[in-house]
Amino acid sequence: MRTPFLPFSRPTISEDEIAAVADVLRSGWITTGKKSVEFEEKFAARCRAEAAVALSSATGGMHLLLKALGIGPGDEVITPSMTWVSTINLIKLAGATPVFADVDRDSLMVTAETVESKISACTRLIIPVHFAGAALDLDALNLLAQKYGIALVEDAAHAIGTEYRGEPVGTCGTSVFSFHPIKNITTGEGGMICSDNVELIAHIRRLKFHGLGVDAWDRSQQGRSPQAEVLEPGYKYNLTDICATLGLGQLARLDEFNAARTCLAERYHELLAGIDELSPLRRPEEFGYAMRHAWHLFIVRLDTDRAGMSRDDFMARLKEKNIGTGLHFRAAHTQRYYRESMPGVAGTLPNTEWNSDRILSLPLFPDMTEDDQDDVLTAIKEVLK
The missing domain is CATH 3.90.1150.10 (Aspartate Aminotransferase, domain 1)
Structure with missing residues (x-):
């Protein structure tokens, strides 16, 4: 029998990444700041996305998307049951109803056919899941969503670096990524929303930090603006510079x-x-x-x-x-x-x-x-x- 124990996953963190995090700790600015902004920009560039918002978790990102899309009582959201339960919990907590589409037996991913069979007059959103690092057949799913006029958000927690038909997952539409320690890159805990919908991205930026009219890091003031006003009730899902610095090192690798x-x-x-x-x-x-x-x-x-x-x-x-x-x-x-x-x-x-x-x-x-x-x-x- 082998020793020591072999875990099923373990993050790969370099001494350079540890040193970079230590530099942030010494800098005097450890919460959301310029490193978080840099991480967003480089992640968006990697995915060829229009824009990205860094968050404290992918679960937080999905919560904000449900809120921004107005999902609530009376609405149905189609998603697989073969997924981490956080998405299902958030649908229920929003007052909506999760509707489960079956998956392909050998890919563990939904198809346009299994999703279409679950669409009703109450369907407001489809959340398909890229699974284990493989990509969904996005063309078929996007055509389906357009046919019925239903929003689609990709759960890309498993898909950092995945490509579909030559394009990175996250290039088009709206996707949610995870940086949990078992994922392909990690920030300790964290997530990212990528989208080509600039109005949605602006809404997510407000919701992630108390509903303020500016981001947690105001680029022009090099800090938080004390004059910022609450435009709507929001949450507290911003990513710290400590986590973002680790993410920058991981993204480069x-x-x-x-x-x-x-x-x-x-x-x-x-x-x-x-x-x-x-x-x-x-x-x-x-x-x-x-x-x-x-x-x-x-x-x-x-x-x-x-x-x-x-x-x-x-x-x-x-x-x-x-x-x-x-x-x-x-x-x-x-x-x-x-x-x-x-x-x-x-x-x-x-x-x-x-x-x-x-x-x-x-x-x-x-x-x-x-x-x-x-x-x-x-x-x-x-x-x-």
Whole structure:
């Protein structure tokens, strides 16, 4: 058995990035300031987006978007149940109704067909999710949204560096990114909204900082304007310069990180080829449209009948061998609150539910070595044997 424990994810932070954060701590300005502005500008440039707003979390960003789009009681929002539950929680907290579209069995992403089947007269918003580093078929979804006159916001938390038909995710429309420590780049905690809707971006800037008529960092005053007035009630979701400085260092290394992830993912496919109990998700070349995969996660599904054990038991036995795994995700409608408040959903999402019982994420992060991968495969074979 290997030692020490191998986590399923670990951030890659350099000494230069640590030193840059220390410089900010010594500067006397540690909250939202020029570093946050620089991070927004460089992230927008990387995504070829019209504009970007840095936030304290992607969850905060989704909250502000629901507010800015006027989503509330009587509205329906279509999204997958195969996603992190924060989006579903925010829809409920807004007083709206989440409506779950099933996912493709081997990509874990919604399609235009599964979304269209859920559209009603009450549908106000579609939130599809780019999954594990793969890109949704955005052309089909955007055409669908235009056909029905419904807003669309991409959950791009897994898609930093992902490309769709030669363009980075975030170039067009409105997208929300995450910088949680397990993501391809991190700010500790943080998020970013990219959009080509300049009015929406201006609204998000107000909402993120108490509804003030200027940003938390006023470029002309090199500080916060004491004369700023509240234009509408807002929140407190601004990103600090401490976090943004780390983000700048990470963003500069994104290609390096994603190249390492891609090499590991390709090697996983080779190593797992003879293990019938595990099936990975669809590979990039199998989607039918051009896409650059960011390999945020390497997900497999366990054939519980062949393995003779449940997915949870399999993960527990790997942990006993010092191999960490992740679960992305247990379908939101199977969580206790949603089982009780939305009992009619169970049984209506066959691909989602099949995967929810079988998926797990194998270790994948830039500093992981081939020896680490070999340890993962050795443990898998021992557990299955």
